[in-house]
Amino acid sequence: MAKITLSKLRHSYYPNPEKPDDYALKEIDLDWEDGGAYALLGPSGCGKSTLLNIISGLLDPSEGRILFDDQDVTHLPPDQRNIAQVFQFPVIYDTMTVFNNLAFPLRNRGVDEVTVKARVAEIAQMLELGDMLHTRAAGLSPDNKQKISMGRGLVRKDVNVVMFDEPLTVIDPHLKWKLRSKLKELHQKVRATMIYVTHDQTEALTFADQVVVMNDGEIVQIGTPVELFERPAHTFVGHFIGSPGMNVLPCDVSQGSAFFNGHMIPLEGNITKSKTGKTEIGIRPEHISLGDHGLKAVICKVSDVGRHNVVEAMIGDTAIKVVVNGAVPAQGEAIHLSFDPAKTRLYRDGWIATQAKGATP
C-alpha cells in the first residue's frame, strides 16, 4: 500500500521531442492517495494508457519522477514495484489451471507452497472462482478470465496499486454491470489503491471516488463525479461527461458581462481578470428551461431518449440542446429559453473563467 506521486512527468514516443505536440504526456503532476478508487477518463489516444504503463513500469518516462510513498521507483522494473495490472484483453496462461494461474506470481517470487495455497484459496473465494480452481483456464468465459487476471494481481500481499486498462471491453453487456459492482466491492474489501482507465463515462463515474479527466496528454480536471458534472473546469469535461454534453456557445465579453447573440447572459459569478482569449458560455442541457421569457429560439428537433426528451433549439445559427421533462413543444415552434444563472459559466480558451458562487473576488 502506498501513496503514488507523479512529479513533472512527461513522455514522448519520439527520441528527440521538440514541440509540445511531440509529447504523448505533457507535464503531469498528480497524487494518488493510498486506498483511493480512481478513474482515468478520456478519449482514445489522450495518453491514459501511456500514463498507466509508466506507473506500472512498462514504460520509462522521458522526464519526471514517480514516487511510491517516498521511494523513487521511476526506473524500477514492473516486477519490483509490487503492482498489478489488468489488461483490455484478458491475459491468462492457457496451459495452466486456474489455481496455477493464480499461484504463478507467488511461485515466481519463491513463496512457499503452503502460503501459496492459502493465498490462492482466499483470493479465489473473493472472486468467486473457488469451484473452478482445477479446470484449465483456457476454456473459461471472458469475464472469468478477466477475474483470473485480476486475481493474479491481488494474490500478492500489500500490492501497491491495481490498475485496470479498459477491463470490460470484451465482456458481454449483461455481465459488465455485474463485474463492475464486483470491482467496487473488491475495492472496499482489499482497500488497495485502484486506477481504472476507461473512455466510458458510466464506468468511470460508477467505479471511482475521484475521476481524473485527461485530454490530449494533459489532465483537465480532477474531481468527484458530481463535481465534474456540476462544474466542469474545461469545456472538454463539460462536453465529454454528460449525455448530451454541455452546450458551448460563442460569446463576447464587455464591461464584465457576457453577451450571447446580443443578449446579456447572467453568470454564476464574476469573470476572472485575464488577457483576452476565445470566450464561450457553458451551460448543461439539464439547466435550461423552456418558458414564456428569455432567449427566443425555434425548435428544430425533438428526440425521446426514454427518461426525458432532448430538444434541439436554434438561436440564430447556434444549436442549443435542452433536456425537457414532461410536455414537449412541436418542431418549428417558437419558444423562449432561460438559463439557470447559478449553473451558467464563462470559459476562456476552454478553461473556466468565472468565480464560483460565494467565492470572494
Add this chain to the structure above:
Amino acid sequence: MKTQYQKAWFFVLPVLLLVAFNALIPMMTVVNYSVQETFGNNLFFWEGLGWFEKLLHSERFHAALGRQFLFTGLILAIEVPLGIIIALSMPRSGFWVPVCLVTMALPMLIPWNVVGAMWNIFTLPDIGLLGYLMNTTLGIDYDMTQNPFAAWATIITMDVWHWTSLVVLLSYAGLVSIPDAYYQAAKIDGASSWAVFRYIQLPKMKQVLTIAILLRFMDSFNIYTEVFVLTGGGPGNSTTLLSIDLVKIALGQFDLGPAAAMSLIYFAITLLVSWLFYTLMTKDDT
C-alpha cells in the same frame, strides 16, 4: 427416419470422382500388384499376402526402415529446436524483418534435385569447396563418398539447411501473433524468460509447431531426390533410406509385387505416425 433428400448425392459426386481418380484408383493398382507375382508379358500369379509376410521378416527392409526413422528422428531433433531458437531471435518489427524473412525463405525455393546436386558438388573431397577445405586446410578426414559417417553428416546438414526455414517461418508466425499484453503481464508477474517461453510462447506456438512437425515428418520420411542425388544411397547401403530402397526394388530389380507391398506398408506407417501425432497434439484443444 427416412432419408428424404437423395439429391444430395449429386453434390458429393464430383468430389467422389476426383478422389477416385486422384487417389483410390492409382492406389488400387498398387494393391493389385502387391498380392500377385509377375514376370512381365502381362502374366500374373496370385500370391496372397506372401509379399507382405516376406517383407516384414526381411532384414533388408528392417535396415532401411531403421535408417529412415534415424534420419527423420535426427532432422526433427535438430530442425525443431533450431527453428524455434532462430524464430525467437528474429526481430519482431523494423527494417530487418523482411530481410530475415526472405533470407529464411530462400533455401525452400530451390528444387530438391538442385539441392542434392549443389551439396554434392559442394562436399566432394577433391573439387568441392567444403570438401576440399575440410581435408586440406582444416585437416579433417572428410569424404562423404567413402565414409558412412561423413555421408550421414552431409545428408543431415543438407536437410537442416533446406528445411529449418519452414519451422522458423511457422514458429515466427506463431510468435508475432502473441499480443504485447501477455509479455507485459508476465513482467508484472515476475516471470523469468524461461517461464515466458514455457507458459506463453510455447503454448501460443503449439498449433503452428504441430503443423510444422507434421509437415517435416511426412516430407523427411518420404525423402528421395535430395539424398539420391547426393549419395545415391551409398557408400554401400549406409544412406539407402526407405524410398531409395523402394525405387531400387521396383525399378532396379523390377520386383513389382514386393515393391507394391512395401509401398503399402510405407504408406501405412506414414499415415499411422502422422495420425497418432496429430491426435495426441490436439487432444486437449478446446
